Amino acid sequence: MTQDLLPITRVPRTGLPAHAVVVGDPARAAAVAALLDGAEEVSYHREYRVFSGSWKGLPVTVASHGVGGPGAILLFQELADAGVSTLLRFGTAGAMKPGIGDGDLVIAEAAVRDDGVTQQLLPPEYPAVSSPEAVLALQRAAREAGAPHHRGIVWTRAAFQPGLLPLFSYDGAGLAAIEMELSALLVTASLRGLIAGGVLVIDGANADELVDAETTGGYDPHRDVVAAGVERGAVVTLEALRLLAEGNEA
Helix, strand or coil: CCCCECCCCCCECCCCCCEEEEECCHHHHHHHHCCCEEEEEEEEECCEEEEEEEECCEEEEEEECCCCHHHHHHHHHHHHHCCCCEEEEEEEEEECCCCCCCCCEEEEEEEEEECCCHHHCCCCCCCEECCHHHHHHHHHHHHHHCCCEEEEEEEEECCCCCCCCCCCCCCCCCCCEEECCHHHHHHHHHHHCCEEEEEEEEEEECHHHCCCHHHHCCCCCCCHHHHHHHHHHHHHHHHHHHHHHHCCCC
């Protein structure tokens, strides 16, 4: 009998671990899965690459969602359909506040819903907020790992680079970082009764501040300081899942 698979991601409807790390890049999903014991690839369809394994005895799902909220929310919905109940997004972001350096972690308390998809699902007044226990677990895991980290509100924006139309800026609003998918996760989690949060590795300035690459090097997320932050962040995220599962997030 053919296994019953969900239509977009092609993950099985049953059998996935309930605690999940979600990332943008399929290659990063493989790198995080490599930290698990007994990791196996469950499925790989489009940008959605899914693994299962265990972290210190906790069964864990690792899945990639690609770039942007509209595609990412399809993964979040189907993971929830498959029984996943706790999701932590582990990604990269641009810093928006002084004092947040490359390779640092930003733990999201909430997100601005400029993601290009949730505006079509709910009124703009509906918030995108992290589960408090997820924030506390990520903070504790970062502190115990000795990883430089910050807490704050992040801006999830669908546009990565400016075009002909001017882009509104939240400069001066005290936001910590800018990225592209988190608010879609947080809204999905609130609607579905899930635990969710996010931790982001800073890989440079926000997209509005990109400069001519021929004269200054421009935006370059492929530097050693970022890679080191990603390595720390992967462990922090997995450890936070374990703390959540054990109820030891505080």
